[in-house]
Amino acid sequence: MSAAFAAPGWLHALSVASLLLGGACSLLLSVQVIRHPQHMTVMNVVWPVCALFGTLAVVWAYFRYGRLATMEAHHHAMERDEKPPNMTRTPFPAMVGKGALHCGSGCMLGDVAAEWLAFLMPAVAVWFGWHSLFEEKMYAVWVLDFVFAYALGIVFQYYAIVPMRGLSPGKGLVAAVKADTLSLISWQVGMYGLMALVQFRIYPALTGQSAPVNTVEFWFAMQIAMVAGFLTSYPVNWWLIGSGIKERM
Numbered sequence: 001m002s003a004a005f006a007a008p009g010w011l012h013a014l015s016v017a018s019l020l021l022g023g024a025c026s027l028l029l030s031v032q033v034i035r036h037p038q039h040m041t042v043m044n045v046v047w048p049v050c051a052l053f054g055t056l057a058v059v060w061a062y063f064r065y066g067r068l069a070t071m072e073a074h075h076h077a078m079e080r081d082e083k084p085p086n087m088t089r090t091p092f093p094a095m096v097g098k099g100a101l102h103c104g105s106g107c108m109l110g111d112v113a114a115e116w117l118a119f120l121m122p123a124v125a126v127w128f129g130w131h132s133l134f135e136e137k138m139y140a141v142w143v144l145d146f147v148f149a150y151a152l153g154i155v156f157q158y159y160a161i162v163p164m165r166g167l168s169p170g171k172g173l174v175a176a177v178k179a180d181t182l183s184l185i186s187w188q189v190g191m192y193g194l195m196a197l198v199q200f201r202i203y204p205a206l207t208g209q210s211a212p213v214n215t216v217e218f219w220f221a222m223q224i225a226m227v228a229g230f231l232t233s234y235p236v237n238w239w240l241i242g243s244g245i246k247e248r249m
Contacts (some may be wrong), residue, residue, distance in 0.1 A: 007207050007217050015220035018055070021028075022223060025051035025059050028216060032062065039074040040249065041160045042062065042102070049105040053226035058101070065094050077087050087248065092115065092241075098249040099237040100230050103183040106156045107191065108226055115222075119213040138199060138210075142192055149188065153180040159199030179246040182236050190232030194225035 012204070026048045033044040047066055051058040068072070069086035077084045090098075117124045118141045126132075130140035157176035161167065167175060198221040199210040211218040240246035 005209060005212055005215050005217070007203075007205060007211070011206065011217060011220075015190070015216040016222055018108050019216055021055050021090055022052040025055045028059060032067075036070045036072060038066070039069050039071050039086075040160055040163070042156050043069065043249070046102050046105040046156070048107050049099045053104075053108065053223040054101070054230070055223075061094070061097065062102075065090050066097065073106065085089055090249075094235060096238045096241055097230075097246045098243050100183070100187070100233045102156060102160065102249065103187055103233060103237065104226060104230055106153035106180075107149040107184065107187050107229060110147075110152045111145045111222065114141060114144040114148045115213050115218075129144070130191055138195075142188075144155055146184075150180070150184055153184045156180075160249070161247055172194060179197075179240060183233055183240060183246070186236040187229035187233040189229075191225040191229035193232075194228035195221060198224070 029051045030048040033047055038044050038047070043066070047058065047062050049063075054061075065086070068089055069084070073086070074084045082088075118128075118137075122130075122137075123146065125140040128140040128143045130137045131153050134140045154173070154176050157180040158172050161175045161179060162169075162172035165172075165175070203210050203217065203221070211221065236247065241248055
């Protein structure tokens with residue numbers, strides 16, 4: 001039985017504040033997408049989910065660029081026989097950022113589900129290699145994280161690509177796999193790398209052990225890890241969108 005996790009007061013307070021800020025930002029954008037639904041339905045999930053880790057930066061991006069892609073904005077453009085404003089007034093770097101967030105939302109949801117599942121049911125981690133392939137439980141959970149995140153990422157890409165290209169289900173699935181695979185891998189590389197640094201180096205130096213899933217410090221680290229994932233996936237999304245493999249948003 002490991003000792004109870006005891007973080008310094010400043011770290012605990014910072015973790016609580018950061019998570020509360022993420023929750024408040026997510027709630028704000030949830031209200032916004034309910035009042036002003038996005039033209040691309042899946043983005044109604046992407047914005048609030050990404051606000052959980054991107055906080056104020058994602059809120060700014062939504063009000064600066066996300067509001068250009070609402071159903072209202074598209075309808076007004078159609079009435080004037082114009083291109084949608086998100087396609088004419090969103091610079092390419094911002095389109096890349098939206099594409100990376102689209103991938104990141106699936107990663108976020110998948111990682112949250114996998115981490116809590118493995119925490120509440122440790123046998124799941126055993127099924128994914130704990131004790132047989134990995135001595136460290138975190139590595140087995142990472143395999144589960146990837147499976148969940150990849151599955152959700154494919155779903156998110158499918159519902160972004162199929163309506164825009166008018167593809168059949170089979171072709172839509174193939175296109176979704178092409179669009180999401182490299183993006184998700186590059187995101188998870190950043191996320192895993194940051195979590196490994198925090199859990200194996202920073203937290204043990206501060207507290208003597210890594211943070212359990214049921215602590216605010218773990219989820220504070222996950223917030224930062226998701227930002228790292230965004231940074232490592234951004235150049236990959238630049239190439240995917242620029243080459244037409246992934247849709248511009």
